[in-house]
Amino acid sequence: MTKEPEAYQKGATTLRRGHVPSTTTDQRLLDQSQDSGWVHTDPWRVMRIQAEFVEGFGTLAELGPAVSVFGSARLKPGSDFYAKGVELGRLLTDAGYAVITGGGPGAMEAANKGAYEAGGTSVGLGIELPFESGLNPYVDLGVNFRYFFARKTMFVKYAQGYVVLPGGFGTLDELFEAVTLAQTQKITSFPIVLLGTKFWAPLLGFIHDTLYTEGMIAEKDLHRLRVVDEPAEAVAIIASDGDNLGASRPE
Numbered sequence: 001m002t003k004e005p006e007a008y009q010k011g012a013t014t015l016r017r018g019h020v021p022s023t024t025t026d027q028r029l030l031d032q033s034q035d036s037g038w039v040h041t042d043p044w045r046v047m048r049i050q051a052e053f054v055e056g057f058g059t060l061a062e063l064g065p066a067v068s069v070f071g072s073a074r075l076k077p078g079s080d081f082y083a084k085g086v087e088l089g090r091l092l093t094d095a096g097y098a099v100i101t102g103g104g105p106g107a108m109e110a111a112n113k114g115a116y117e118a119g120g121t122s123v124g125l126g127i128e129l130p131f132e133s134g135l136n137p138y139v140d141l142g143v144n145f146r147y148f149f150a151r152k153t154m155f156v157k158y159a160q161g162y163v164v165l166p167g168g169f170g171t172l173d174e175l176f177e178a179v180t181l182a183q184t185q186k187i188t189s190f191p192i193v194l195l196g197t198k199f200w201a202p203l204l205g206f207i208h209d210t211l212y213t214e215g216m217i218a219e220k221d222l223h224r225l226r227v228v229d230e231p232a233e234a235v236a237i238i239a240s241d242g243d244n245l246g247a248s249r250p251e
């Protein structure tokens with residue numbers, strides 16, 4: 001009878017003969033003399049990306065009803081729209097919503113300030129940027145992300161709707177991501193409200209006169225964006241749509 005070859009158990013894996021390693025997994029883990037270049041490789045990045053989702057989901061899962069507010073990082077305290085952002089944060093709090101922003105300055109800070117001053121839940125989902133700005137001081141529940149796409153998942157996953165103040169590329173990115181998710185039915189029953197009729201008029205004109213007229217979007221897509229001037233109107237739209245809560249998102 002042939003002698004049973006020696007088996008090496010590596011976790012769930014059984015290794016024999018030429019497959020038996022000369023060191024144990026623990027030894028390799030604890031060995032400090034290794035090249036550290038692997039921390040900059042994609043497989044390791046996948047772990048960090050996973051960690052961002054774990055951290056975000058874990059922190060926000062029990063948030064309750066929430067609304068994400070977007071808008072320019074450059075909006076100055078003292079400006080009309082900053083004041084409207086503060087009012088919006090307060091009214092959303094009064095209506096029972098947590099306020100989620102990108103945690104930065106400008107419109108984000110304004111909405112967080114309103115929520116904070118009204119005693120609400122003021123959430124900031126920060127992003128690592130080459131020019132460090134950090135979370136604004138009105139954020140009480142903050143998560144910092146390395147990756148935009150992981151952070152954007154949190155904005156949409158934990159909100160019942162979006163309110164969008166005037167902004168630039170970042171704001172448009174967040175706005176059109178939500179519109180695309182709604183158009184493709186990745187999210188349903190998700191109001192998207194723009195604040196500032198004058199500011200948004202040229203964009204809405206382009207959407208109607210060019211995108212719709214040239215057949216790039218359907219007629220019903222024209223109704224995916226609502227535009228108002230007053231924070232109270234935005235909250236009323238979100239709240240009335242909130243009656244359909246639970247219709248929410250297919251897997």
Ligand SMILES: CC(C)=CCNc1ncnc2c1ncn2[C@@H]1O[C@H](COP(=O)(O)O)[C@@H](O)[C@H]1O
Nearest residue numbers: 070071072073074102104133167168169170171
């Ligand atoms: C002064 C300055 C540029 C600070 C940048 N600091 C930021 N901190 C956090 N989120 C940001 C920042 N800049 C852009 N964003 C994201 O992009 C949107 C604003 O971009 P924008 O200013 O519209 O294009 C925000 O809703 C936010 O989610």
